[in-house]
Every structure is written in structure tokens, then in C-alpha cells.
Amino acid sequence: MQLERYAGKTVLALGAHPDDVELGIGGTLARLRRAGARVVLAVVSVPGDYAVRRREAERAADILGAELRVLIDAAGKRIEDFRHCDLVALVDREVKDLAPAALLSHGRAEFHHDHVMVHEAALAAQRLRYFDFFTYQPNFCRPVPVAFQARAFVDISETIETKMRAIEAHASQFSQRGIATDIFRDMSRLAGRLVGVQYAEGLDVGRLLL
Numbered sequence: 001m002q003l004e005r006y007a008g009k010t011v012l013a014l015g016a017h018p019d020d021v022e023l024g025i026g027g028t029l030a031r032l033r034r035a036g037a038r039v040v041l042a043v044v045s046v047p048g049d050y051a052v053r054r055r056e057a058e059r060a061a062d063i064l065g066a067e068l069r070v071l072i073d074a075a076g077k078r079i080e081d082f083r084h085c086d087l088v089a090l091v092d093r094e095v096k097d098l099a100p101a102a103l104l105s106h107g108r109a110e111f112h113h114d115h116v117m118v119h120e121a122a123l124a125a126q127r128l129r130y131f132d133f134f135t136y137q138p139n140f141c142r143p144v145p146v147a148f149q150a151r152a153f154v155d156i157s158e159t160i161e162t163k164m165r166a167i168e169a170h171a172s173q174f175s176q177r178g179i180a181t182d183i184f185r186d187m188s189r190l191a192g193r194l195v196g197v198q199y200a201e202g203l204d205v206g207r208l209l210l
């Protein structure tokens with residue numbers, strides 16, 4: 001399967017917070033953009049310093065060639081303040097508006113509860129229309145063990161530097177806290193080794209029309 005299947009179509013990348021999508025699928029999104037897809041990066045909520053983190057998210061989206069959308073566009077609102085049905089409505093709104101050919105979201109193995117809540121809202125959106133559905137590697141600032149099985153891989157050898165720049169755009173989460181980002185390069189390297197390319201990102205497949 002080639003990413004060109006999404007050329008001229010919209011791909012929706014959904015993440016709970018700024019930086020989640022960049023960590024999980026930054027290289028994939030940059031490749032999708034290069035392949036001619038319209039890439040929408042939807043962040044559900046912006047915790048912490050809203051102005052700073054929103055600016056970082058905008059810069060990261062720019063680097064990836066994606067359009068940023070913030071679904072809960074208000075400071076101080078957390079995902080766990082919302083009921084499941086309200087989160088479903090937020091994701092539904094984007095799916096109805098964008099009619100994506102693919103949706104990439106958090107998976108079930110996430111250890112942050114609010115990430116799991118976003119995964120469940122994305123699952124529910126599948127009832128609205130057909131789109132290819134993928135979930136990405138659970139992410140973290142500091143590594144922890146997770147039960148994630150990648151079943152599809154995207155070769156990001158040509159976009160690894162773009163991914164790293166998009167991650168580093170979130171300075172308040174990494175450089176300003178003294179947290180190194182090189183582990184994300186290492187993880188892409190390891191995923192690449194599994195499939196015989198230099199760098200890759202792993203995806204789990206929710207549903208896929210061939």
C-alpha cells in the first residue's frame with residue numbers, strides 16, 4: 001500500500017494534547033503531505049500555559065505541513081472534564097466536516113487515561129462513514145513499558161528530520177525541562193530495523209480497505 005492512496009484526500013490526525021501526534025506519527029504526516037494529502041492535525045485540548053503550547057503546536061503543524069485545529073479551544077479545560085458523549089460529538093464534528101480518507105489516533109494501550117478517552121471517541125466516529133483507521137504508538141516524555149503491537153509501518157527515512165524538528169518545536173515540554181528528544185529518533189530507528197528501512201513509524205490497524 002502506498003501513501004499516494006491519500007493524494008488529494010484529507011487525513012485527520014487526532015491527538016489528546018499538543019505534541020502527542022508529532023511523537024507518534026510526525027514522520028508519517030510529513031510523508032502524507034509530500035504525497036499530496038491534506039493533513040489536519042487535531043489537538044483535543046491544550047493543558048498548561050495555553051498561549052505558549054498553542055503557539056508551539058502551530059509551529060509544529062507548520063513544520064509538518066499540517067493544518068492545526070484545537071477542538072476544546074479554551075484555556076484550563078481538560079479532557080477528563082468532558083463526558084464520553086461530548087468527546088464523541090467533538091470528534092464527530094471533525095469527521096463530518098473533513099470527510100477524512102484516514103483517521104490516525106491514540107490506541108487502546110495508552111497509559112494516560114485522557115489518551116484512552118480520545119481513542120474511544122475516535123473508535124465511535126467509525127460509525128459515521130468509512131475511513132481507514134490507524135492507531136499509533138503510545139507516547140511519553142519518559143519511557144515506560146506499553147503493550148503496543150505495530151502491524152503496519154511507514155518508512156519515514158526521508159522525513160525523520162522533519163519529525164524531530166516538529167517535536168523540538170514543543171520546547172516547553174522538552175528542552176526547557178531538560179528532557180532529551182533523541183529517544184524518539186531511536187524508536188524510529190528500531191521500528192525501521194524491523195522492516196528493513198532506516199527509520200519507520202509503527203501503526204496498529206483498526207480497519208483498512210484494500
Ligand SMILES: [Zn+2]
Nearest residue numbers: 016017020115
Ligand atoms: Zn497527551
